[in-house]
Amino acid sequence: MSKTPMRVAVTGAAGQIGYALLFRIANGDLLGKDQPVHLNLLDLPQALPAVKGVVMELDDCAFPLLAGVTITDQPKEAFKDVDIAILVGARPRSKGMERADLLTANAEIFTVQGKALNESAKRSVKVLVVGNPANTNAYIAMKSAPDLPASAFSAMLRLDHNRALSMLAAKAKVPVAEIEKLAVWGNHSPTMYPDHRYATVGGKKLSELIGDEAWIKDTFIPDVAKRGAAIIEARGQSSAASAANAAIDHVRDWVLGSDGKWVSMGIPSDGSYGVPEGVMFGVPVICSGGSYTRVEGLSFDAFSQEKVKVTLDELNGEREAIAHLLA
Numbered sequence: 196m197s198k199t200p201m202r203v204a205v206t207g208a209a210g211q212i213g214y215a216l217l218f219r220i221a222n223g224d225l226l227g228k229d230q231p232v233h234l235n236l237l238d239l240p241q242a243l244p245a246v247k248g249v250v251m252e253l254d255d256c257a258f259p260l261l262a263g264v265t266i267t268d269q270p271k272e273a274f275k276d277v278d279i280a281i282l283v284g285a286r287p288r289s290k291g292m293e294r295a296d297l298l299t300a301n302a303e304i305f306t307v308q309g310k311a312l313n314e315s316a317k318r319s320v321k322v323l324v325v326g327n328p329a330n331t332n333a334y335i336a337m338k339s340a341p342d343l344p345a346s347a348f349s350a351m352l353r354l355d356h357n358r359a360l361s362m363l364a365a366k367a368k369v370p371v372a373e374i375e376k377l378a379v380w381g382n383h384s385p386t387m388y389p390d391h392r393y394a395t396v397g398g399k400k401l402s403e404l405i406g407d408e409a410w411i412k413d414t415f416i417p418d419v420a421k422r423g424a425a426i427i428e429a430r431g432q433s434s435a436a437s438a439a440n441a442a443i444d445h446v447r448d449w450v451l452g453s454d455g456k457w458v459s460m461g462i463p464s465d466g467s468y469g470v471p472e473g474v475m476f477g478v479p480v481i482c483s484g485g486s487y488t489r490v491e492g493l494s495f496d497a498f499s500q501e502k503v504k505v506t507l508d509e510l511n512g513e514r515e516a517i518a519h520l521l522a
């Protein structure tokens with residue numbers, strides 16, 4: 196007998212990440228090849244004709260796992276009884292736009308959506324915020340949903356994690372899949388800290404395989420940090436297929452487990468690593484049985500301590516900038 200469909204809400208369904216994401220969810224990449232899904236698609240009223248066009252294409256794929264689709268411009272309807280909510284819809288950064296402008300433009304969206312999740316989502320919902328500034332948007336949604344557990348809310352650092360994996364694998368000339376114990380700390384922004392210090396390949400230290408600490412500091416860390424901007428510069432639009440792929444990786448591992456591997460998620464801090472409780476901070480986690488466990492007990496040298504401080508300072512600044520909106 197086939198399983199009961201799980202409900203997955205995707206906001207910003209008419210956008211470019213939505214277009215790269217929905218077909219993969221309907222194909223079973225998110226929740227498994229035996230798990231039917233019902234998609235709840237939210238976008239702004241003016242974008243609903245485009246969402247309908249995307250749904251025509253979903254229909255034309257005849258996905259066996261796609262049990263149904265709901266299209267709406269009402270957050271409460273979009274989040275009704277959902278198991279998963281992937282919050283993509285936001286104003287994307289265009290060439291030259293500052294993150295501070297993004298903060299204000301997006302804060303209101305995530306207050307409304309947090310409240311709607313609080314009212315209508317399943318109590319076991321898992322929420323991933325992709326729309327930028329992702330960490331602070333996730334923080335706002337979490338604070339706007341007091342009846343849901345804080346651990347239901349997360350922000351996407353997985354694209355940074357995947358970018359870092361790919362660059363390290365190329366440098367060390369090893370397959371991506373063989374790298375373990377990579378961490379990305381902090382904010383999904385150029386201040387994030389991709390941390391290779393604990394990474395291993397087949398039990399050997401990756402830093403010894405690479406043997407080039409100057410490359411790590413002068414090339415790897417800045418290149419991961421600036422990758423989003425480099426893609427905007429090259430494409431004239433922010434990353435879409437790789438962002439959708441990272442969203443799939445994040446939620447799939449959260450629901451189905453990461454197989455003992457470290458993955459990076461933005462999650463509300465429990466106060467460890469000197470990050471104040473509640474701050475939505477990228478940390479390494481291991482996922483199993485439908486929940487995540489923070490990797491604990493890692494130590495920091497002076498360089499890595501400073502990197503974590505810079506990204507935390509930025510997040511604290513973002514929190515202060517939107518504090519009045521949560522009052």
Ligand SMILES: NC(=O)c1ccc[n+]([C@@H]2O[C@H](COP(=O)([O-])OP(=O)(O)OC[C@H]3O[C@@H](n4cnc5c(N)ncnc54)[C@H](O)[C@@H]3O)[C@@H](O)[C@H]2O)c1
Pocket residue numbers: 206207208209210211212213237238239242283284285286287288304324325326327328329351352354355383433434435438
């Ligand atoms: N966290 C990450 O790693 C990461 C990576 C890439 C992009 N992003 C961010 O993802 C977001 C979406 O990017 P995109 O390229 O798909 O943008 P896009 O402009 O192509 O699509 C955004 C969609 O969201 C919709 N939207 C806007 N406000 C909405 C609201 N209040 N409710 C529902 N829908 C709404 C728009 O109508 C549009 O259809 C941007 O904020 C972008 O910066 C994050």
Ligand SMILES: O=C(O)C[C@H](O)C(=O)O
Pocket residue numbers: 287288327354422423424426433434
């Ligand atoms: O949309 C952006 O600002 C860039 C995006 O977050 C990315 O990392 O590709």
